[in-house]
Amino acid sequence: xxxxxxxxxxxxxxxxxxxxxxxxxxxxxxxxxxxxxxxxxxxxxxxxxxxxxxxxxxxxxxxxxxxxxxxxxxxxxxxxxxxxxxxxxxxxxxxxxxxxxxxxxxxxxxxxxxxxxxxxxxxxxxxxxxxxxxxxxxxxxxxxx
Numbered sequence: 001x002x003x004x005x006x007x008x009x010x011x012x013x014x015x016x017x018x019x020x021x022x023x024x025x026x027x028x029x030x031x032x033x034x035x036x037x038x039x040x041x042x043x044x045x046x047x048x049x050x051x052x053x054x055x056x057x058x059x060x061x062x063x064x065x066x067x068x069x070x071x072x073x074x075x076x077x078x079x080x081x082x083x084x085x086x087x088x089x090x091x092x093x094x095x096x097x098x099x100x101x102x103x104x105x106x107x108x109x110x111x112x113x114x115x116x117x118x119x120x121x122x123x124x125x126x127x128x129x130x131x132x133x134x135x136x137x138x139x140x141x142x143x144x145x
Contacts, residue, residue: 005103011044012102033094037087045086049078052117074121081120082113 015036019025025032053074057067089109097105 005107008044008103008106011040012106013099015039016099028095033091036094037090040090041083041087045082046079049075049082049117052114053078053121056118056121070121073125078117078120081116086113 016027019032019035020027023035025035050071053071054067057070062070086109089106093102093105
């Protein structure tokens with residue numbers, strides 16, 4: 001997708017520079033890799049998912065209201081499932097792949113990830129997705145939280 005290429009390039013290089021020079025972690029150390037994986041998963045991952053679902057909705061001609069409903073339905077299941085996969089991919093990436101090739105490495109997995117996310121979006125209101133609604137903020141508010 002057009003978002004991941006340009007943004008990903010600056011994200012990986014900037015994240016690398018930030019951890020090396022501002023935080024002063026030794027490159028490729030376990031602390032460096034762990035922090036890079038955590039920041040990538042906490043910041044870039046959710047933004048990328050949001051952009052993916054919004055883009056897919058608008059590209060298929062859906063209205064803002066429809067896209068909003070689909071994001072509400074699909075975001076949390078995707079975030080949870082991907083939260084168990086991407087950290088493993090990124091540990092290998094950040095530990096063994098030179099920074100200038102990290103985006104290329106990620107893009108290989110993005111191809112598979114896009115297939116998964118497209119499948120997830122097509123599941124619409126599948127019964128297995130209903131389980132994730134128990135974790136939503138709306139259900140928390142209804143219980144008086």
